[in-house]
Each structure stands twice: as C-alpha cells, then as structure tokens.
Amino acid sequence: MKKINIILAALAIAAASSCSYDEHNVIPEVAGPQPAEDLVPLCLTTGEMTKTSLQGTTVNWTSDDEIAVFDNVNYPNKFTATSVEGSSAVFEGVVGAATTEFYAVYPYSSAKSIDASNITVTLPASQTSAAGTFAEEHNISVAHGVKEVGEESVEGVMFDNVCGLIQFTVPQRISAVKNVVFKAENRSLAGDLVISKDGLKVESVANGTNSVTMSGDFAAGSTFYFVVAPGEVDGFSITVTAQNGATYSKVSSKSFTVAAAAMKNLGVIDFKAEPG
Numbered sequence: 299m300k301k302i303n304i305i306l307a308a309l310a311i312a313a314a315s316s317c318s319y320d321e322h323n324v325i326p327e328v329a330g331p332q333p334a335e336d337l338v339p340l341c342l343t344t345g346e347m348t349k350t351s352l353q354g355t356t357v358n359w360t361s362d363d364e365i366a367v368f369d370n371v372n373y374p375n376k377f378t379a380t381s382v383e384g385s386s387a388v389f390e391g392v393v394g395a396a397t398t399e400f401y402a403v404y405p406y407s408s409a410k411s412i413d414a415s416n417i418t419v420t421l422p423a424s425q426t427s428a429a430g431t432f433a434e435e436h437n438i439s440v441a442h443g444v445k446e447v448g449e450e451s452v453e454g455v456m457f458d459n460v461c462g463l464i465q466f467t468v469p470q471r472i473s474a475v476k477n478v479v480f481k482a483e484n485r486s487l488a489g490d491l492v493i494s495k496d497g498l499k500v501e502s503v504a505n506g507t508n509s510v511t512m513s514g515d516f517a518a519g520s521t522f523y524f525v526v527a528p529g530e531v532d533g534f535s536i537t538v539t540a541q542n543g544a545t546y547s548k549v550s551s552k553s554f555t556v557a558a559a560a561m562k563n564l565g566v567i568d569f570k571a572e573p574g
Contacts, residue, residue: 317341336395345454359387366409369393405435423488427514462556474541475516481509483533
C-alpha cells in the first residue's frame with residue numbers, strides 16, 4: 299500500500315505578516331452570542347502547517363480562512379486570516395480576558411463543541427469537487443496554544459490535520475459526471491469527529507455515515523480528493539453517476555488504512571462493467 303505524507307512546510311513570517319494590534323486598536327466584534335465577560339484582542343501566528351488548498355503535496359492557508367478559537371469559557375470565537383504566506387498565516391480575533399489556554403479549529407464552521415477531554419468537529423458527508431485538490435473548508439485541522447494573561451500575541455501555533463485523503467481519477471471516457479460516491483463497508487467516513495485534547499487525534503465518529511458524496515464539476519481525467527475520517531477501510535465501493543443518469547460502479551474487497559495528514563491514491567478508477 300502506498301501512502302504519500304502531506305509535507306509540513308515551515309515558512310518564515312515576513313514583516314508584513316506581523317500582528318497589527320496596538321493600544322489604539324478597537325477590539326474586533328465577536329461572532330455570535332459570546333458570554334458576558336471582558337474580551338481582549340489576540341493575534342495568532344501559525345507555525346508549521348498543512349491545510350486548505352493542495353499544491354502538489356503541500357497544503358497552504360488561503361486569505362479568506364477563518365478559524366474557531368475556544369477560550370476560557372469554551373466559546374468558539376471567530377478569528378480571520380489577516381496575512382498569509384503559504385503554510386504560515388496570521389489570525390486576529392478576541393478571547394475572554396482570563397484565557398491562558400486555547401484550542402483552535404479550522405474551519406470555523408466545523409467547530410461544534412469542547413469539553414474537559416475532547417473537541418468535537420463536523421466533517422460533512424457531502425463534499426464539493428475541486429480538480430487537483432479538495433474543496434475549501436473540508437480539511438479539518440486543530441491546534442493547542444497557551445498564553446499569559448494580558449498577552450495579545452502568540453506565535454508558532456501548530457495546527458495538525460486530523461483527517462485523511464482518498465485520491466481518485468475518473469476515466470477520460472466518462473464525461474459529464476454529476477457525482478461520485480465512495481462507500482466503506484466497515485466504518486464511518488464522515489460525521490461528528492471526536493478529537494482527543496491529548497494528542498489531537500480522532501478517537502471516534504458520532505452520528506456517522508459510511509459514505510461520502512462529491513458533487514460539482516468533474517473535468518475528464520482530472521484528479522480529486524475525498525476528505526475522510528482516518529482509519530482502516532475493509533472493503534469499499536466507488537460509484538460515478540453521469541448527468542444522463544448512467545452509473546458506473548467498482549466494488550473491491552481490498553483493505554487499506556487512511557492515516558491523518560496522509561493520502562491513499564486509488565488511481566484511475568477501472569470500471570470494467572457496463573454502466574448500470
């Protein structure tokens with residue numbers, strides 16, 4: 299079984315990427331009903347990171363990215379990227395004034411809850427196609443950080459990808475594809491991922507589904523990536539539905555492991571049977 303580990307690329311932060319808060323800054327407006335407490339600005343600079351848009355085997359931040367930062371009252375504050383340089387980025391937002399430890403989740407929309415032991419995020423079963431990469435906001439990443447009371451800037455926040463990728467290519471002969479479904483016979487691929495604070499690894503999947511569906515535009519012969527919960531796949535099927543309603547299916551009893559921050563390449567899908 300061949301695995302390609304996603305490269306963790308550390309890039310220097312340019313001067314333009316520094317935090318911009320000073321004594322004259324107005325505290326940014328918090329997203330949603332933050333519990334009543336004092337809020338303070340916080341600027342986060344990421345360290346080594348693999349994340350949103352796939353370029354070769356390197357994954358980079360993009361300028362419109364948003365993360366959730368759980369503060370001292372476990373509230374997911376929205377932080378927005380204010381500067382991006384490849385695998386490094388600067389995010390700005392606010393947290394509770396008493397915050398000394400925080401957990402961050404990308405994307406903001408995936409953050410669901412946090413408790414004393416775990417972070418829960420939602421990985422969608424319905425995914426959007428993006429030739430040569432995966433759609434924005436599918437590749438969930440988490441980070442842990444610490445700060446001193448009164449500190450407004452934290453550097454070197456390390457994010458980890460908690461999901462894996464399944465790479466596939468639709469044959470050139472199949473055109474006008476409507477969607478592609480990947481189904482595992484033995485396990486959940488998407489749903490509410492329960493991530494341990496200790497190690498930032500997926501421990502289980504709640505409200506899960508054993509299939510993921512990719513819809514959108516599919517250029518003939520292009521490569522695409524499902525984002526799935528890590529784990530063993532013991533037998534699978536992949537089904538392509540064309541715009542005219544024709545379906546092409548492949549069923550395999552083979553087993554393979556999808557690791558976090560790694561990809562399994564299924565290659566060009568060999569549909570030997572006639573469309574169903």
